[in-house]
Amino acid sequence: MRFERLLSSEAPPATLLIRVMVGAVFLSEGIQKFLYPGELGVGRFTKIGLPAPEVLAPFVGVVELVGGTLLLLGLLTRLAAVPLIIDMLVAIASTKVPILLSRGFWSMAHESRTDFSMLLGALFLLLVGAGPWSVDARLSAGAERRK
Template sequence: MEDGVIGRIWRWLAEAPDSAPAATILIRLMAGGVFLWEGVIKFVFPNQGVGRFTKIGIPFPELSADFVGVLEIIGGTLLLLGLCTRFVAIPFIVEMVVAMLSTKIAMFYGVSPLPLPASPPQTGFWAVLHEVRSEYAQLLTVTFLLIVGAGPWSLDGLIARRKKRRPI
């Protein structure tokens, strides 16, 4: 299995590249910070967690909101530290795609159970573009981190540098 497709994917995910620019830390701080505080908010303000998941029809809203909240707190912290960055990026990519599909399609058609934006447009293409900005930004940041890794100013980078110095 080690030489198979799954083995190659696992190695690619686990072996942090050290070629990402140092400025990658800015992307990590943005994505990690947003995920961390959004996870905390799901527990501090239940209407943003269970309440929102119930309104949009997510199955098992209590369990789902708690799961996503814990994922965001732990994953956001790992992104801030730059540890297991590529592994953490994958569930966040899935989360952002689900968030966009579960909320923005209904908004496009004007049937969203969530409150509509305060100012026009409230439905349709332009309303969706306006409202999707947060998920879109988070989706692109974690996709970037999946591709380039955490960068040199990270625990992933530190581990990669130490592995290079150690003879095998």
């Protein structure tokens, strides 16, 4: 029963637009951490001062790849949103808060627009689910028929 609640969604079909936007950005960012490790992966994590960047950067890349793909498919959407929310909270805390403290609000607001959009998009999907045009909806409908 809990698994069915995880998949269920009363969200409108337009939820697909949020899923595609959030999923595509996370998928793209995950891929880029491996394509450009010096600029966006291990090198960036080292520059920011995150611990164990040689482990953490690939881990985050995989989380973004897998999470983004799951969102695009609408598969386990609520579950996939949780690590992506954590990902964005860490990104904001480690990269945007320092900008706020050193260069002020407007500089931080400019630099963080994508981060906050991704955070809010993932939170939205956690709350409402994948919507009717998703693998979750198909699985949920199948579970209902089996009752």
